[in-house]
Amino acid sequence: MSTETRTRSWSIHGRPEITTRYEILGRVGSGSYADVYRGRRLSDGLIVALKEIHDQQSAIREIEALRSLQGAPNVIEMLEYFYDDEFEEDAVVVLEFLPSDLEAVISDVKRRGGSITPGEAKRWILQVLSGVNACHQAGVMHRDLKPSNLLISAGGALKVADFGQSRLLQDLSFEGTTPYETNSEKDKASNQLTEADYLKELEFIREKSKFEDNASCLATCSTVDIDDDQLGSYTEEPVGAFTSCVGTRWYRAPELLYGSCSYGPKVDLWSLGCILAEMVSLVPLFPGVSDIDQIAKIITVLGNLNEQNFPGCSNLPDFNKISYSKIENPSGLEACLPNRPIEEVNIVKRLLCYDPANRATASELLKDGYFIEEPLPVEIDQLIVPTRDEADESSGGEWDEFRDVGSGPDDIDEFGSNLMGVTKTDKGFCISFS
Ligand code: ADP
Numbered sequence: 001m002s003t004e005t006r007t008r009s010w011s012i013h014g015r016p017e018i019t020t021r022y023e024i025l026g027r028v029g030s031g032s033y034a035d036v037y038r039g040r041r042l043s044d045g046l047i048v049a050l051k052e053i054h055d056q057q058s059a060i061r062e063i064e065a066l067r068s069l070q071g072a073p074n075v076i077e078m079l080e081y082f083y084d085d086e087f088e089e090d091a092v093v094v095l096e097f098l099p100s101d102l103e104a105v106i107s108d109v110k111r112r113g114g115s116i117t118p119g120e121a122k123r124w125i126l127q128v129l130s131g132v133n134a135c136h137q138a139g140v141m142h143r144d145l146k147p148s149n150l151l152i153s154a155g156g157a158l159k160v161a162d163f164g165q166s167r168l169l170q171d172l173s174f175e176g177t178t179p180y181e182t183n184s185e186k187d188k189a190s191n192q193l194t195e196a197d198y199l200k201e202l203e204f205i206r207e208k209s210k211f212e213d214n215a216s217c218l219a220t221c222s223t224v225d226i227d228d229d230q231l232g233s234y235t236e237e238p239v240g241a242f243t244s245c246v247g248t249r250w251y252r253a254p255e256l257l258y259g260s261c262s263y264g265p266k267v268d269l270w271s272l273g274c275i276l277a278e279m280v281s282l283v284p285l286f287p288g289v290s291d292i293d294q295i296a297k298i299i300t301v302l303g304n305l306n307e308q309n310f311p312g313c314s315n316l317p318d319f320n321k322i323s324y325s326k327i328e329n330p331s332g333l334e335a336c337l338p339n340r341p342i343e344e345v346n347i348v349k350r351l352l353c354y355d356p357a358n359r360a361t362a363s364e365l366l367k368d369g370y371f372i373e374e375p376l377p378v379e380i381d382q383l384i385v386p387t388r389d390e391a392d393e394s395s396g397g398e399w400d401e402f403r404d405v406g407s408g409p410d411d412i413d414e415f416g417s418n419l420m421g422v423t424k425t426d427k428g429f430c431i432s433f434s
Contacts (some may be wrong), residue, residue, distance in 0.1 A: 001205035010089075012037060012052045017082055017090055029388075033058045033164055033259040038097060041079075048079060049095040054156035058164035059083060065140045065163035066093070074131030077153060081138065090306035098151035098159060102128075104391030106147060108384070110282045111391075118341050120283035120384075121280050122370070124158060125347065131160035132272060133362035136265045139169040144247045145177060145271035147278060167242060169265065233396060244317075249294050250274060250284050254305060254354055259294050259317035273351025273359075277333070280340050292322060296431060302352065303330035310354035321428030343370045 012018060012035075022039040025047075029036045033055040039048050052057035066078035076095055083091040102124070109116055116124070128150060135142055141147075141161065149162040242263065244256045253270035255263050277285040286301070288294025299305060304327055307312055312317055333352065337345050347370055348358040371377060421432040 006107050010342075012050060012090075012092060015082070015089065015092070018050070022048065022094070024050065031162070031164075038113070039094075047097045050095045051093045051095055053091045053093065053164065055164070056085075056091075056329065059093070061166050062093055062163045063091065064144075064168060065135075065166040068138045068140055068168060069134065069163075072131075072134035074127050074157070074159055075134050076159040091127045095161070096153075096159075098153050099387050100152040100154070100386065100391075101148050102150040102152065102158065102275070103147035104386050104388045105152065105384070106279055106282055107391040108386035115282070115339075116280055117375070117378070118344060119375040119378040120382075121276075122375075123156075123380060123383060124279060125276055126366070126371060126377055127158035127380075128160070128272060128275070129362045129366050130421070131158065132268055133158060133366060135166075136268070136362060141167050141169055141265045142268050142271075143167065145268050145275060146248045146251045147275055152385055154385055156380040156385050165247065249288050249291065250286055252291075252294065253356070254295070254298065254310070255316060255356060256409075257291055257298075258313070260320050261317070264356065266361075269351050269359045269361065270356075272362070273348050276344075276351070277337060277348050280344060281337050285336060292429070292431065295322070296324065296433070299324055299327055299330070299434070301331050301333060301336060302354070303327055305344060305354050313354070318428075323425070323428075323430045325430070325432035327433065343373065346370070 013024060018024075021043070022041055025034055025038045025040060028038045028049065034051050034053045037050040037052070037106065040046070041048055051062075053062060063078075063081050063083060066076070069075045070078070079094040079096065081091060081093045084314045104115075105124075131150075132142070132145070140163070142160065142165070144162060144165040145160070149160070150158055151161045152158050182330075202301065241261050244259045244261055244263075247256065248266070248421040251271035251274045253263070253267040256267055274285050286294060286297040288297045295305075303309075304324060305313055333349055334345055337348065347365065347368065353359045423432070
């Protein structure tokens with residue numbers, strides 16, 4: 001439909017290109033930049049999620065990432081999308097509908113007073129690793145992995161979702177196909193593009209991605225972090241120049257907390273370590289109330305961060321602005337994961353390394369003997385999958401207090417309750433522990 005004859009609509013309900021193809025059944029959730037509706041595809045009755053993304057940069061990132069990940073295992077499937085930049089309407093991405101997520105699974109297990117068995121944990125972990133591996137192999141760095149972004153089907157299939165903060169690392173080209181077989185039904189349903197169309201679109205998307213992203217993470221950070229959309233080859237080492245203010249604080253890697261702008265996909269592996277620990281212990285591992293408190297929570301468990309365990313850390317932009325007193329007896333990850341098998345704890349340990357170079361990749365972990373030792377991963381259909389509503393009822397709002405601060409704005413006054421003393425120094429602050 002041409003823009004001349006169309007009337008702009010601010011609501012998904014007033015957009016004929018969508019309402020002639022989907023019946024909108026109701027809103028299922030809202031995120032920071034999006035409203036998500038349950039819909040029925042009129043052609044065949046398929047239930048879908050219609051994600052209306054209000055922020056243009058997030059929309060471009062989500063579409064770009066999901067296009068690169070078509071057919072990837074354990075990654076949410078994008079069926080089609082509606083985006084017309086000239087018309088300045090919100091993008092609407094049509095996704096497979098997934099009624100649950102890992103946050104709901106954790107809340108539900110907690111409500112029942114149970115625990116996730118080692119065999120169940122192995123199946124969930126295998127699925128998360130497979131999804132993250134697919135992202136990294138396709139050159140997509142997610143940057144916002146957390147339990148609520150790992151969506152789950154009624155049958156127990158887990159899919160990495162919400163690519164609104166992702167970045168492409170690989171220079172995509174049509175010389176080779178994507179590493180995954182494309183689903184022919186999906187191709188028919190989606191806006192099939194020719195190579196020339198795709199390259200034109202990619203150029204347009206890159207141009208559009210050159211937004212300034214001036215937020216810095218730590219309140220003391222004085223650097224202006226600009227995601228400069230530098231696309232390099234996939235490497236495990238830091239690439240590009242990115243903003244450090246990404247992701248939800250509890251799952252944010254130390255290099256990001258210290259303001260790095262040249263990090264790589266290993267930031268996702270740190271998040272994964274936090275997620276796996278939360279899944280098996282049923283409580284968030286590092287629930288910081290500010291970025292300064294976040295680092296304090298981490299070092300209380302893992303010990304001080306220094307040149308020995310993270311060579312080069314003293315060059316991170318904010319490293320010298322905040323100093324923490326020496327932690328004589330860090331509690332260690334074992335203490336955070338009581339009664340869990342040592343092999344499981346070891347998987348978490350391989351992810352939660354200060355030095356990104358020492359963090360295991362998803363591909364390495366998938367080959368770990370842990371997954372082929374007894375107890376074996378349970379079958380997917382043996383996993384217990386609550387709906388989000390069941391889990392919400394069960395949590396009774398108990399996590400809301402945590403969640404609010406987990407993603408809230410950073411504030412220099414929020415040092416966190418476990419800190420005893422804050423002293424101003426000529427470079428920034430010194431934090432001492434009780
Ligand atoms: P944002 O990018 O703004 O954070 P989200 O992707 O987190 O938005 O979506 C908001 C909410 O919508 C989620 O918490 C989830 O409950 C729901 N949701 C998102 N995607 C789907 C989907 N594919 N199927 C079912 N529900 C979804």
